[in-house]
Amino acid sequence: MTRYLVTGGCGFIGRHLTATLLEGGHGVTVLDDLSSGNPASLPPAARLEEGCVTDARTLARLAEATDGVFHLAAIASIAAVEADLGRAHAVNAGGAANAVAAATRSRVPLVLISSAAVYGDAGSGAVSETHPCAPLSAYGADKLQGEQHALDAAANGLSAAIVRPFNVYGPGQGADSPYAGVIPSFIAAALSGTPLRIDGDGSQSRDFIFIDDLIRLLSAAMEQRQPGALIVNGCTGTATSVTALAQEIGRICGGDIRIDPGPGRAGGVQCSLGNPGRAEELFGFRARIPLQDGLQHTVTWQRGTAS
Ligand SMILES: NC(=O)c1ccc[n+]([C@@H]2O[C@H](COP(=O)([O-])OP(=O)(O)OC[C@H]3O[C@@H](n4cnc5c(N)ncnc54)[C@H](O)[C@@H]3O)[C@@H](O)[C@H]2O)c1
Structure with a gap:
């Protein structure tokens, strides 16, 4: 073994x-x-x-x-x-x-x-x-x-x-830490009916x-x-803006989502996007899970832990 x-x-x-x-x-x-x-x-x-x-x-x-x-x-x-x-x-x-x-x-x-x-x-x-x-x-x-x-x-x-x-995101990523990532934080907010707080204007994008x-x-x-x-x-090679992410999470969670733009975060980058070419070349690797599906899995998991 x-x-x-x-x-x-x-x-x-x-x-x-x-x-x-x-x-x-x-x-x-x-x-x-x-x-x-x-x-x-x-x-x-x-x-x-x-x-x-x-x-x-x-x-x-x-x-x-x-x-x-x-x-x-x-x-x-x-x-x-x-x-x-x-x-x-x-x-x-x-x-x-x-x-x-x-x-x-x-x-x-x-x-x-x-x-x-x-x-x-x-x-x-x-x-x-x-x-x-x-x-x-x-x-x-x-x-x-x-x-x-x-x-x-x-x-x-x-x-x-x-x-x-x-x-990286998915089931098992905690929303309860003060350092929680954007996806668990948005899902937690959407599920509890509180506004999704965006840093800045929401045009910043991530892979x-x-x-x-x-x-x-x-x-x-x-x-x-x-x-x-x-x-x-x-990486996936696809960038998603934080606003688009919040909207998608809102759509999946249902109910009324209020997006609450706030001041931008100091030192953050506007765009973070990877080129996945080398991973494909070396390992034949390509990310397979579209964001909508990954978010759906994550929301289902987070809903289960919240109940
Ligand atoms: N989550 C992401 O989006 C992301 C993105 C880029 C890189 N990474 C990297 O991936 C790795 C895992 O990240 P994660 O999201 O699972 O983080 P995490 O905080 O969930 O996991 C880190 C783990 O390391 C343990 N740990 C911390 N300090 C330690 C120490 N001194 N000795 C032994 N264990 C220690 C923690 O207890 C925890 O179990 C990290 O190296 C992180 O920098 C994560």
Whole structure:
């Protein structure tokens, strides 16, 4: 049986990845400090080790017993990072360095989850992986530093796939955190009959990828591993404005939706859109779930948890 280590496996993406790996007949060990993750929703067949990715020895020990490492653990919201920059740097850049070292030492492949935040404001076109990186946030800068660790180690034999997800959404993404993403926040508001609060005029757009599609990409990146390092976007290639998103969520949730535009968010980019060409070229990967369907699944799940 192939056994994987998933750091951050109690989080939104990590739980889906863990469930998919287990369904595929693989063994999974999860390393998570439970700072934002929920162990209750981890499939029982997963082995949970409670610990921190800043602990290099624990990571190295766990990686030794595996056939591959997925590194997802991070302080994943920009607002949470800004609240404690030192801690975020230790976890997001330092944790990635430890995951790289652990995979290198154990001679197992690494799938490193970075972020589209490394691009910063890349303008209105679909950004490909060769676009220069100019992160606007400490979160993006730490992710970029993590990538660099993987690239350096790949020069010395590590097989590393660096995945840059854009905006991931789907069932299991909490709306109750102060750092909740736009989709769970909009759905929660729509279901409770409160106005959907938009930052700015709502024309800002994002590339929303449904969780099942991203998990297929992560699995392909591990299974079809290549020598050295590669970098690949996790995106759909379709941009949706925040206003269009709010309207679609309103349509799905039914009832009267009041959209309440507010002041713009400082430091946000106007457009974030990925070019999915390289993922298709390398892995034959294409996002399959249209936004309407993904939102429908997500609303159904969120309705179930609210009742
Ligand atoms: N959700 C998105 O839209 C998105 C987009 C781009 C990149 N990403 C990246 O994907 C990864 C997973 O994101 P997510 O949305 O599932 O976030 P999440 O907050 O739901 O999950 C992160 C998990 O990491 C754990 N964790 C945090 N610090 C840790 C530490 N020091 N040691 C061990 N575990 C720790 C948390 O407890 C949690 O279970 C992150 O690296 C994030 O930066 C997410």
